Amino acid sequence: MTTVSAQRLASIFVEVADTLVEEFDLIDFLHMLTDRTADLVGAAAVGLMLADGRGNLEYMAGSDENVKLLELFQLQTREGPCLEAYRTGHPVINVDLSAATSRWPLFAPRATATGFQSVHAFPLRLRSQVIGALNVFGDTKGGDFSGADVPIVQSLADVAAIALLQERSLRRGEALTEQLQGALNSRIIIEQAKGAVAYAQAVSVDEAFTRIRNYARNHHRKLTEVAQAIVTDRTTPPELH
Amino acid sequence: MLTDDGTRGVYAASDPASEHVEELQFLLGEGPCLDAFDRRQPVLIADLADEVTRWPVYAPEVHDRGVRAVFAFPLQIGAARLGVFDVFRDQAGRLSEQHLTDALCFADVAVEALLDRQREDTGTLGGPAYDSVIDGVGNRAELFQAQGMVMVQIQGSITDAAARIRAYAYAENRSLGDVARDIVARNLRFEADRP
Numbered sequence: 001m002t003t004v005s006a007q008r009l010a011s012i013f014v015e016v017a018d019t020l021v022e023e024f025d026l027i028d029f030l031h032m033l034t035d036r037t038a039d040l041v042g043a044a045a046v047g048l049m050l051a052d053g054r055g056n057l058e059y060m061a062g063s064d065e066n067v068k069l070l071e072l073f074q075l076q077t078r079e080g081p082c083l084e085a086y087r088t089g090h091p092v093i094n095v096d097l098s099a100a101t102s103r104w105p106l107f108a109p110r111a112t113a114t115g116f117q118s119v120h121a122f123p124l125r126l127r128s129q130v131i132g133a134l135n136v137f138g139d140t141k142g143g144d145f146s147g148a149d150v151p152i153v154q155s156l157a158d159v160a161a162i163a164l165l166q167e168r169s170l171r172r173g174e175a176l177t178e179q180l181q182g183a184l185n186s187r188i189i190i191e192q193a194k195g196a197v198a199y200a201q202a203v204s205v206d207e208a209f210t211r212i213r214n215y216a217r218n219h220h221r222k223l224t225e226v227a228q229a230i231v232t233d234r235t236t237p238p239e240l241h
Numbered sequence: 242m243l244t245d246d247g248t249r250g251v252y253a254a255s256d257p258a259s260e261h262v263e264e265l266q267f268l269l270g271e272g273p274c275l276d277a278f279d280r281r282q283p284v285l286i287a288d289l290a291d292e293v294t295r296w297p298v299y300a301p302e303v304h305d306r307g308v309r310a311v312f313a314f315p316l317q318i319g320a321a322r323l324g325v326f327d328v329f330r331d332q333a334g335r336l337s338e339q340h341l342t343d344a345l346c347f348a349d350v351a352v353e354a355l356l357d358r359q360r361e362d363t364g365t366l367g368g369p370a371y372d373s374v375i376d377g378v379g380n381r382a383e384l385f386q387a388q389g390m391v392m393v394q395i396q397g398s399i400t401d402a403a404a405r406i407r408a409y410a411y412a413e414n415r416s417l418g419d420v421a422r423d424i425v426a427r428n429l430r431f432e433a434d435r436p
Contacts, residue, residue, distance in 0.1 A: 185281050
């Protein structure tokens with residue numbers, strides 16, 4: 001991970017600004033952000049987790065499926081960089097996984113076995129509150145962040161946090177809790193829709209997700225809206241049943 | 242209590258005064274509980290006096306009855322909606338973090354109880370297979386995917402599917418996580434209910 005290209009960074013922020021002005025789908029947006037972050041810093045994979053009202057982290061989006069399994073593994077074992085960044089509110093930078101076994105006895109060997117060599121995690125912060133974490137995995141030796149990269153990736157994490165306040169009623173402190181709970185429930189709707197499509201079309205749940213996402217994009221509809229239609233509405237497009 | 246099939250009504254209330262306040266929303270067609278249901282997220286109003294433009298009829302009406310703050314929590318798992326749980330307060334002010342956590346946990350427990358009422362063959366709550374939707378399942382995503390799959394198998398609603406999976410887990414004395422894994426691996430499938 002070398003110092004990021006200013007041009008690519010600028011184009012990401014333009015894409016972000018373009019998404020945030022109109023009605024947008026939060027989960028689709030978070031997926032986009034993990035994809036672009038992985039691209040930008042040359043990371044093997046990027047994952048994002050949000051905390052529910054009880055302080056438990058939940059997987060929300062990731063640039064590929066390996067990262068999802070690793071994020072879930074962190075949740076189950078209650079250890080790892082994401083949990084650390086979330087608990088402390090500080091980024092975890094340039095951790096060599098092969099030398100991190102004493103820090104994360106379960107997570108480090110598992111991440112190494114998945115093919116990753118380094119890991120970083122950034123807290124998602126909104127004012128004084130930490131609401132989740134962004135996890136960046138590298139798969140090449142020496143894939144370290146330079147000092148200049150850290151604030152850039154942190155700023156992408158901050159963008160993800162800001163996106164949660166879709167309705168922009170910063171006035172009310174409760175708005176964040178409302179949005180967060182809504183986002184966590186949307187993620188559940190997407191999982192339910194993945195199951196329905198996977199079974200109906202006899203494909204894997206990952207393939208089902210790709211089909212739902214492509215359908216939403218091709219028809220300019222929100223991901224969550226399409227997922228909701230699949231689960232609740234009998235008039236779901238035949239391509240998805 | 243609201244459901245996707247159009248059922249509307251107050252299911253339970255702690256006292257007659259709050260029951261009456263609840264019924265007002267249905268009568269007036271506006272209020273935090275209806276918003277929470279529609280938007281599928283909590284509606285947390287620390288001071289009703291600020292929300293007169295949002296609910297021009299409802300807000301003054303309940304204010305007259307001494308309500309100052311309302312917190313509405315949808316009872317749902319993804320697309321499965323079973324109702325809304327409302328907390329009223331006679332003083333303005335935000336819920337403390339602890340109260341918020343308690344309310345969210347209570348909503349989860351209420352969802353499970355409502356799901357289990359859906360099927361007569363469900364064992365008693367707290368039986369050996371009792372397994373919290375939220376805490377007891379290692380890979381929660383798998384449970385939700387399983388609900389989607391079973392919905393297609395039984396050609397029912399996602400709520401029916403969630404209830405069927407729970408009833409099966411009780412009957413077989415297995416954990417929800419285990420059953421979900423089998424469903425997603427396509428080692429277990431459910432049949433549509435006979436009419």
